[in-house]
Amino acid sequence: MALDLEEQEQLDDAKAWWKQHGNKVIWGVTLFLVAVAGWRAWETWQRNQAASASMLFDQVVQAANRGDAKAAKDAAAQIMEAHGRSAYATPAAWLAGHINYEAGDLKSARAQYEYAMQHARDDGARQLARLRLAGLLFEQKELDAALKQLEGAFAPAFQGLEGQLRGDILVAQGKTAEAREAYKQALEKLGDTSPLKPLVEIRLDGLGG
Numbered sequence: 001m002a003l004d005l006e007e008q009e010q011l012d013d014a015k016a017w018w019k020q021h022g023n024k025v026i027w028g029v030t031l032f033l034v035a036v037a038g039w040r041a042w043e044t045w046q047r048n049q050a051a052s053a054s055m056l057f058d059q060v061v062q063a064a065n066r067g068d069a070k071a072a073k074d075a076a077a078q079i080m081e082a083h084g085r086s087a088y089a090t091p092a093a094w095l096a097g098h099i100n101y102e103a104g105d106l107k108s109a110r111a112q113y114e115y116a117m118q119h120a121r122d123d124g125a126r127q128l129a130r131l132r133l134a135g136l137l138f139e140q141k142e143l144d145a146a147l148k149q150l151e152g153a154f155a156p157a158f159q160g161l162e163g164q165l166r167g168d169i170l171v172a173q174g175k176t177a178e179a180r181e182a183y184k185q186a187l188e189k190l191g192d193t194s195p196l197k198p199l200v201e202i203r204l205d206g207l208g209g
Helices: 005-065 069-082 089-102 106-119 123-139 143-149 156-172 176-189 196-206
Strands: none
Touching: 005 069, 005 089, 069 089, 069 106, 089 106, 089 123, 106 123, 123 143, 123 156, 143 156, 156 176, 156 196, 176 196
């Protein structure tokens, strides 16, 4: 059936528009499909990575529970290297740090506590890592560095422990008056049932507080 003049003009206009813009449309659709496919592949990869990190973390915990320090540290190292952005990286570093600390490898423990502090995904985990690192530096007689880790605010749950540790460091520096104030602040923040409270009271009494 022959087209009338108006229909023919519309068809010609459509052909002209497609000739001018057709490649752009094809490329636009292609890029959209590629983007969708890429996003789905990324989501799949993320799920696989999370599953892998979870399995490795289970290995860390199981190895630590049975006293296999080498297996625990190896699995933790895999998480830290391959899954540094996962939620398992910080607790894996924390456990590895604790294992190394118990084994007397303070250098490795320090590196892992530093990793935990840098990669923590929330302030609570970061503050715990700061406290543990400060305690380790205190044991290594790096008193100024230990105090530096205690700079900045701590959540109420950690303020008692922070005050006690600060007091210990200040005592080691010979700053008795400042240590006394730190212990008093620690006692204010520690709960009545805290096992640390009697220890802090003994230390404060020893300073004449």
